[in-house]
Amino acid sequence: MILKSQVEWALHCCAILAGLPEGRYLSTKALAEFHGLPKEYLSKALQSLSQAGLVHTTLGPSGGYRLAKAPAELTFLEIVEAVEGRSRTFVCTNIRANNPCRAPGYCEETPCAVARIMWEADEAWRDKLRSVRLSDLIEILSQEIPSDLLKRSFAWVLERAG
Amino acid sequence: MILKSQVEWALHCCAILAGLPEGRYLSTKALAEFHGLPKEYLSKALQSLSQAGLVHTTLGPSGGYRLAKAPAELTFLEIVEAVEGRSRTFVCTNIRANNPCRAPGYCEETPCAVARIMWEADEAWRDKLRSVRLSDLIEILSQEIPSDLLKRSFAWVLERAG
DNA sequence: ATATTAAGGATAACAAATATCCCTATTTTT
């Protein structure tokens, strides 16, 4: 049970977009080059972000992506779910219904207790991701990454931002 | 990102094994029939539980499985990890290392901040599963399942327990 | 002896993730 690699890509791309000046856009090409990712496939992840309304896009030269809201208003959960979907990790196939001892026609309405417990764990995972905002990541990165690398990366992005 | 169906099977099987009288064993065949599952494939899940040391086995007629510890000492996490493995849901491919602006030879030692956050969510998921014991599930089931169905199921299992 | 069991190797069928290619409509730049 592993998350799609596009989740990782989307998170890193959002971190870059968070540093983009107001009103400017960064293309798939630039984001792919910056992260060393296949452009066509990364495009799918960015489309997911777009469909979820997390980023705005423009066409044409100097077109690309920018965040649709402030980094402080964008949670990890939103980004992860945009790419990975909102389905639970545990799927209940209701095997208790196969119990040969059950009364004929007996079919429970309430979800299986096993499933409920597993879903609570899923919720704990979501709660954690919902509690972290993109701005939290930016703050950590700005402390951890050497300032010269930060500056050069910022300049690199600005050169390519339409 | 979906858990293996064997996780569901293992949890339900452990719930049945928890009701087994001391010193008795239940076979793959019986567990598969009770849950309406393919015997050969369910066998793989039970082997995982065995390799993890969560169940004991015996061979020959009247052989099968029993829990290796009391239901109060067996957590959901142990069962889930026995089948699903202990790997994290988020895999960091360290794409930050592809940053064209990084200094040559510059290679960070610390894990990527994105990965650390995602791993914290994984830990929250694990923490929740670690907090639930098999005995908790048994208690819920004994309250929710009609007592006549419980009795018949118990008798069904006892008939087949070696 | 015989029948039954767990364990595990080999392999096939199926589904999902990963990746690439190509076409279209739109928008900026020239």
Next chain:
DNA sequence: AAAAATAGGGATATTTGTTATCCTTAATAT
């Protein structure tokens, strides 16, 4: 007006992982 660059998305491989079955072996109870 023409050209170039962009997002969006459909089609389609390729690769990997899950699901499932079959078969052999060693151990054990009857």
